[in-house]
Amino acid sequence: MDPKDFTRLVEPHLGVLHRLARRLTRTRAEAEDLAQEGLIRAFERRGSLREEERIRGWLLSTVRNLHLNRIRDEKPHLLVLTGLGGAETERKGDLERELQDAALPDELVLALRSLPEDQSTALWLRAVEGLSYEEIAESMASPVGTVRSRLSRARTAMIELLEAQRLAAGGES
């Protein structure tokens, strides 16, 4: 594939590539490194892209595989979530309303990070990036049926986590 064709095909997907890298890593600097290296790796392997219309899944797969390879040798990172038991008055109301009002962004971010990577990535790619199950399957090298069950488990876990946080917050006041 000609480098200019590569540029033309990839350019519309830089945003989703960037956001996936940000989701997968802990810091902006790590995300920039991952996205850049992933882009270069995709360029080097552009000959393996058989169907141009599948470039988004192929690109995301490259970045995710690179990330998984990188963390394989890293020490496990523990996300420590410590309940401090503040005495502030917590928001009341039902979870659905709070979600609709986007009133829980911080909790959402942390809940999403607490999911297994394969679930949070699938959920992100579907809910935010609008990828089809087939595209997600390609991005994650998984069967479509696995994607479907991962998404369901991710959503159920997120709702349970947020519901538990809401109840805990209500219980503190």
Added chain:
Amino acid sequence: MICPIDEILSASLDGELEAGEEAAVRGHLGTCAACRSKAERLRALDDALRSLPLAAEGAAPALSGTLRGLGAARGGNGWWTAAWRTGAWRTAVRATTGAVAAAILVAMMVMEPGTGSPTRALADEAVTNHLRALSSGDGTGCQVASEDPDAISAWIADAMGREVNVPRLAGATLVGARRCSLLGEETAAIVYRAGDTAFSIYLPPKGSAAAAACDRAGRCMEKAGQTVCVIPDPDGSPMLMVGALPGQELCSVAASG
């Protein structure tokens, strides 16, 4: 129809069911309030995820630059990919992508009760980080020690690739700085002393989830014996202060900048 399993409801939300299956689910939702409520929660969750600040974030300029560089390559994979991997290009790119922190605007700070869920996670993380730093070797957790704001700024630029204006506070002595993470975003924490009390000022990157959370925060709240204050900034570079000082005192220190 008996109530569908969660996986079917989830796939229905995504429009990934066969037509017949989808029709059956829709029919069931018309008669089952419990499943309808569950489906509405799934939809609300997706909507909420789409409203996260990261969902609206575009690619970093450096990434577009990389792509342009690749497009200009002639044959093979060339010097460009090699240049990236030497690290030199990475350093150069980082040095030019940091946002310059705007001047600090300290609004009238008043003690307010916390505003609840939107800021709880941020405050928890900041307080936990601050307390952990205080319990480390030198009692501040600093990775660099200096009373010179310019030296601290230079260290942050070098270590984190960001340009920040380290606040000069007449009511406190600058101690040093450390790198930390707030809501998953690498953040600079500047440490000061007011009397015998060390406090941290967090400078979340512009556009980060932590910066957005600061915008939504109540201005002062107390947690675990620590006061958490937000110093807003109209240009999107707010600061978060954490320390074991009374709220008014912490705010007056902030106002001394």
